[in-house]
Amino acid sequence: MTRTAVALDRADLHASLADPALLSMTFLNEIAGRFPEAVSFAPGRPTEDFFDPSDLHRHLDTYIRHLTADKGYDAAGVRRELFQYGRTKGVVHELIARHLERDEGIVCDPEAVLVTVGAQEALWLVLRALKAGPRDVVLALDPTYVGLTGAARLLDLPVRSVPEGPRGVRPEQVRERIREVRAAGERPRALYLVPDFSNPSGHSLDTGTRRELLEVAEQEDVLLLEDNPYGYFRVADGSRPPTLKALDTGQRVVYLGSLSKTCFPGARVGFAVADQRVTGAGGPALLADELARAKSMLTVNTPPVAQALVGGMLLEHGGSLLEANRRQIDVYRRNLRALLQGLQRRFARMPGIRWIAPEGGFFVVLDVPFPVTDALVEEAAVRHGVLFTPMRHFSDQERAGRQLRLSCSSLDPARIEDGLDRLAALIDERGAAPHA
Amino acid sequence: MTRTAVALDRADLHASLADPALLSMTFLNEIAGRFPEAVSFAPGRPTEDFFDPSDLHRHLDTYIRHLTADKGYDAAGVRRELFQYGRTKGVVHELIARHLERDEGIVCDPEAVLVTVGAQEALWLVLRALKAGPRDVVLALDPTYVGLTGAARLLDLPVRSVPEGPRGVRPEQVRERIREVRAAGERPRALYLVPDFSNPSGHSLDTGTRRELLEVAEQEDVLLLEDNPYGYFRVADGSRPPTLKALDTGQRVVYLGSLSKTCFPGARVGFAVADQRVTGAGGPALLADELARAKSMLTVNTPPVAQALVGGMLLEHGGSLLEANRRQIDVYRRNLRALLQGLQRRFARMPGIRWIAPEGGFFVVLDVPFPVTDALVEEAAVRHGVLFTPMRHFSDQERAGRQLRLSCSSLDPARIEDGLDRLAALIDERGAAPHA
The missing domain is CATH 3.90.1150.10 (Aspartate Aminotransferase, domain 1)
Structure with missing residues (x-):
């Protein structure tokens, strides 16, 4: 019929x-x-000049050797890790923590690392956690990455913009905007930004501005969501300014990492470093564990085979994405x-x-x-x-x-x-x- | 400091x-x-008896051969498909459509197939699309899969339950519950169910009940969200009852497919068949395209390398998961x-x-x-x-x-x-x- x-x-x-x-x-x-x-x-795609399918085979074999030689897995353990459902927070969290220490001077507990389906999922999960009620809003520099806007729209989470000047953002302007938003009855939870070679403006913050932003964030009690897909791609040699997370001694920063530009987009592996303490009913935990609970109902876990591929690539370069x-x-x-x-x-x-x-x-x-x-x-x-x-x-x-x-x-x-x-x-x- | x-x-x-x-x-x-x-x-994990890492290498090579031999890709095209950002709706949509026709008698436009990070993401996306306002609710048989409950919680979407009897659900009971929910001022958008060997009850619907459910869904104007992870795992040989989607001549059913049990969970590849027409401002489209828009802000796309692995496995079995x-x-x-x-x-x-x-x-x-x-x-x-x-x-x-x-x-x-x-x-x- x-x-x-x-x-x-x-x-x-x-x-x-x-x-x-x-x-x-x-x-x-x-x-x-x-x-x-x-x-x-x-x-904003990475160059395709160095992609080679034979690398995928090698990355996979490298990761399997790591499981057996470094982690002592037997054959059944290797099969389980590659083929079966995996740990919600991911399986390459230790390799990512090692990369952050080596390349960024960020020392973090691997348990605070949540491996995600690209940085986009990490961003969505953080916004989901922070939107507890109708008064919650997120701040973003204007212009801002459309992925922030889109993720917020999926959550009916208002985005309040902080206009960038021609040379980037001024921390005092962030403070003013936070106060303005709060005076309007809203609760600003976090400021999203790309401190290095921002998408789309191309702006970067100097070290002084980074420190001031951390101070404003502490004084005004908001988090900073630091998205860093382009940090290694500097025109000049020499020292890079530290990431906000590297300067962050009070767990004020949730660091959003993408491996799309530094490994390859086809793996869709990203991560969040969410080392904030969460307290209250249910006992203490890391924000990463709270985000993992939401992830378990969104994508269950990041494909272990995709993690194995970027894990193998990291291992082949001593854990350094800068080297890679x-x-x-x-x-x-x-x-x-x-x-x-x-x-x-x-x-x-x-x-x-x-x-x-x-x-x-x-x-x-x-x-x-x-x-x-x-x-x-x-x-x-x-x-x-x-x-x-x-x-x-x-x-x-x-x-x-x-x-x-x-x-x-x-x-x-x-x-x-x-x-x-x-x-x-x-x-x-x-x-x-x-x-x- | x-x-x-x-x-x-x-x-x-x-x-x-x-x-x-x-x-x-x-x-x-x-x-x-x-x-x-x-x-x-x-x-509810699949058996690990047949997992073999060498299969991953073979699946990948099979898929690459398919791209070059069947689809005429050159080396640059192959590299781009495996490594680069991909089509939001996925790249193995045609292979999935072929599997559905071969194994399920479901004939669908590959453009109506949205490849997702497991069936869980597909389920979340459908619920996201259907929750347009505060009156919208979803129905689910009780007991129900916790993934439905969890996805709905992430959206503040109420779940209204339809109690299963000891032998499963009665369509008339679904109709009554829909009317009851509507009388209470809510708008029931869809009924979620697992018609074959449900998780957790183990119940299955006979063909007559399936037809009646489709009739109730049409008369009461709700969608059916058919989740089918276990359909091939029958105790007895012989004919299976058709899926709801195979009986669905009015695009009443959104079919949620998981490849976690039929390929392997480590790929995290699932899909939705969402062939519903969408009309109104913005012009006509398929529901799959609307879902893709949300996906582009959630996970951007399903990891192409993971799709390549399950694609290779499908190709090695003539497109049939039953064979595989x-x-x-x-x-x-x-x-x-x-x-x-x-x-x-x-x-x-x-x-x-x-x-x-x-x-x-x-x-x-x-x-x-x-x-x-x-x-x-x-x-x-x-x-x-x-x-x-x-x-x-x-x-x-x-x-x-x-x-x-x-x-x-x-x-x-x-x-x-x-x-x-x-x-x-x-x-x-x-x-x-x-x-x-």
Whole structure:
């Protein structure tokens, strides 16, 4: 018997599914698929230059040897770890703690490490834990990573923005905003930020600003959610400023780690360091254990085979992701240099075109003298074969309506040059007849 | 400078984290870890008899050959698929659609398949989409899988239960409950159920009941969320009743698939078939696309390497999971037979001990004449070296307070005999001095 087909009204589905933040990401993915030949400055993807399927076999074997030689597993134990349901908090937590100590000077109890399906799941879990009631809100710098906005939307958690200036955030501005939000009857729980080569702005905080932010967070009793996917990708050699977590002596910081850029995105392994003490009914615990309880009802555990692959990669580089990324760091430096030099050659003297050279990372933000909309992206793809990301998807500030984000991480200098020529053609057209 | 350490009050974290459903799962996992030598009838895990790490290498190579030979990918395309961020809805959707047609007679558009991090993520995403407002509730048979309860708790989505009788659910009872819930001002969106060898009750629905349920769902305008992890594990040869989805001519059923029992849990790959049409502002789409939008902000995508492994396994068996599980099916039959015969020999004439023999699956529920609490589980582990799951974690019914769930899937007949002897010793002690 053929029955009447179900037709669900979108108005009867959760509002996040029709949220502009989520829709725009879908649009950008979809348009990239429609124009595979376009030069795409859009995605924040790692370089594919060094991916080799034979590495997967080797990583797996390395991890299995680690289980037997270092951890004393027998064959049954190895089988169980790779194939069976696993520990909710993950199985490569000790390797991640070792990496954090070696690369970041972050000393943490491996029990405070929660391995997740990418940093995105870690972010969602932290927001889930912190939204206890209708007054709870999260703060984020504006512009902010769309993954923060999207995760918050899935939870009906309001995001209160702290506008970044052209050189980044001022801690006093964070304090003012916290007080303003609190005066409005809301409870600010945390500030989300990317202190190193932020996505999308490219800004980085200096060490002094980091210390001041920690002080504001303590005085105002909020957590800092530090997301650090790009920290190793500096243009210059020499010392990096310490992460907030490395400076954090009061467990004020939940550190969100992604292995997508430093190992590979196809494993989808990320983590949170959540070493905050939790007290109250039920006894003391670490925040990581509370997050694990939510994770057990969301994804159960992070795929052990995927953890084994990144675990093997970590082991092959003595636990150091900085070591593992020597060649990649050179590629990103070369690309960012090519992008900045290319911008300089083409647009240095063009009125209304501005950018700030970041000290590293994947992104450069370009101010242009016309509105940057999804329709413009479509036009750029069709007429000029070039793609980029409108900054309005990351920001409520008026200025962002005339900004675009250029990512150079998965290109090479020749493609970057070609893409900039295409972008210049679009800008020439638009610049000649700027919109209101 | 050492700062004051953060101490978060559990009362300031989301209530789900302290929910009994989530706490009990943590307790059960933790106690299994503390007593590794105990005979555990607790976890619903697949047998480990056939796991072999060399299979992982072969599955990966099989999948890579498929990409090059069947899909025409070049080396760069293969690298991109395995290592890079992937399609939000997944990359093995076509293989899953082929399996559903071959094994289940379910013909579906691969675009309606959303590949997820286990069926648990699929379930959460569906519940997220369906909870549009404060009146929305989901129905579930009682007893129900704790993963449904937990996912709903993470969303503050009320679960309204439909009590199962000793032989399963009656569709008329579902209809009555829907009307009752609606009369109370709530909006029932869907009924969650496991029609084949349900976890935890072991019940299965006959074909007539399935058809009636579809009719009730259409007349009352709710969706059916069909979870089917155990369907292939029948005791007897011969025809299986069709899945609800195979009978579903009106897109009334969202089918939730797990590959944890039919491939392996360590891949954490599951899926939803969500072929419902969605209309309204934003244009027409499939429900799978709406769910994908939420997924893009939760886990971004299901690890492509994990999908490649189960994809390779599917390809090695002509796309059939039934074929892939021939040996496993024999193990589960042997184990369930051993468990039922062992129960019969020990408890057939013991007053107050009852069970119903399921026709397949992993679970048998035992009625006992004393309360089954977490404290009793602890006692059973310490004094008798045996573990099981209290049914009260799955049910609000009074009867469940004196029931326990026995799982036999990851044991063998000798361990099952040993475990039943230990259980009999506990029951002897308790039965002699039953609690109030």
